Amino acid sequence: MNKEELSTLRQRKQVLRKEVRARIKETFPANEASKLLRDSNLVFSRLFDLPQYQSAKSIGFFLSMPSGEIQTRDAIRQIVQDGKVLFVPRVGLDFEKCDMDMVGALVPPSSASDQDELFYDCWPKNKWNIPEPPIENDAHGNALSLIAQPGDIDLLLVPGLAFDSNGHRLGQGKGYYDRFISKMRGTADENEPGERKPLLVGVCLDEQFLDYDGFDGIPVTDHDYIMDMVITPTKTLVVAMTSG
Ligand SMILES: Nc1nc2c(c(=O)[nH]1)N(C=O)[C@@H](CNc1ccc(C(=O)N[C@@H](CCC(=O)O)C(=O)O)cc1)CN2
Numbered sequence: 001m002n003k004e005e006l007s008t009l010r011q012r013k014q015v016l017r018k019e020v021r022a023r024i025k026e027t028f029p030a031n032e033a034s035k036l037l038r039d040s041n042l043v044f045s046r047l048f049d050l051p052q053y054q055s056a057k058s059i060g061f062f063l064s065m066p067s068g069e070i071q072t073r074d075a076i077r078q079i080v081q082d083g084k085v086l087f088v089p090r091v092g093l094d095f096e097k098c099d100m101d102m103v104g105a106l107v108p109p110s111s112a113s114d115q116d117e118l119f120y121d122c123w124p125k126n127k128w129n130i131p132e133p134p135i136e137n138d139a140h141g142n143a144l145s146l147i148a149q150p151g152d153i154d155l156l157l158v159p160g161l162a163f164d165s166n167g168h169r170l171g172q173g174k175g176y177y178d179r180f181i182s183k184m185r186g187t188a189d190e191n192e193p194g195e196r197k198p199l200l201v202g203v204c205l206d207e208q209f210l211d212y213d214g215f216d217g218i219p220v221t222d223h224d225y226i227m228d229m230v231i232t233p234t235k236t237l238v239v240a241m242t243s244g
């Protein structure tokens with residue numbers, strides 16, 4: 001892809017982002033959480049039914065923004081109760097680098113039984129009002145956090161502004177997830193889908209799943225990872241994989 005094609009493609013993505021953000025604002029106003037919560041939980045009940053979820057020992061999950069995005073709070077309680085090893089995002093201090101790690105949230109299953117409090121309620125929030133695991137060092141300045149390494153996460157839940165029926169994803173536009181997945185997968189994309197870690201599961205509301213007549217798909221570059229599955233409140237899409 002040459003420079004000009006890349007720039008056209010980026011512009012198309014920006015236009016799509018604007019459209020989807022406007023649609024979400026209209027369909028899920030910030031002051032009316034109930035439809036968003038109901039739809040979010042429909043997505044997660046589909047996730048929890050999957051054998052891929054049931055066999056996963058470790059899960060990478062995002063902590064949702066306060067509005068305009070699938071809400072993960074109830075699902076996180078379930079994942080902890082199910083005894084999975086849970087990893088959550090921590091974006092780097094340097095926002096320009098758009099770097100992200102996933103940090104182990106070491107919480108005992110019993111701690112999720114309380115109806116209100118969850119382990120991340122006391123964490124500091126980042127610029128998008130998302131709680132982030134604090135950086136903790138020992139007396140010698142060594143990191144105490146468990147930072148996910150390739151192979152550590154079996155199933156990664158991927159947020160997105162939109163997805164399509166090819167498993168293509170439109171993110172927020174900074175490349176955080178693509179960079180993170182490339183750190184985790186390394187060259188593993190040459191493996192059979194079943195052996196690839198992590199399994200990529202995109203989640204979105206039906207209004208963010210783009211398959212209307214005349215729509216020719218979310219454009220992707222070499223950096224963009226294709227999801228293995230996409231779940232919405234009304235469908236579970238398994239993306240047919242060709243090699244690589
Ligand atoms: N819950 C959650 N956590 C996440 C993500 C996500 O999508 N959801 N991310 C997924 O990558 C990363 C954060 N990515 C983000 C990247 C850019 C913007 C952003 O620039 N928002 C603009 C919106 C307006 C605009 O640019 O047009 C803003 O800050 O106002 C937000 C999140 C890491 N953690």
Ligand SMILES: Nc1ncnc2c1ncn2[C@@H]1O[C@H](COP(=O)(O)OP(=O)(O)OP(=O)(O)O)[C@@H](O)[C@H]1O
Binds near residue numbers: 171175178179223
């Ligand atoms: N693995 C990578 N290495 C280097 N640069 C990357 C990588 N992945 C994406 N980028 C760059 O990051 C920028 C944003 O990428 P893109 O438009 O795909 O973001 P996005 O996936 O929508 O965002 P996000 O993951 O934050 O939700 C682009 O300039 C892209 O070239």
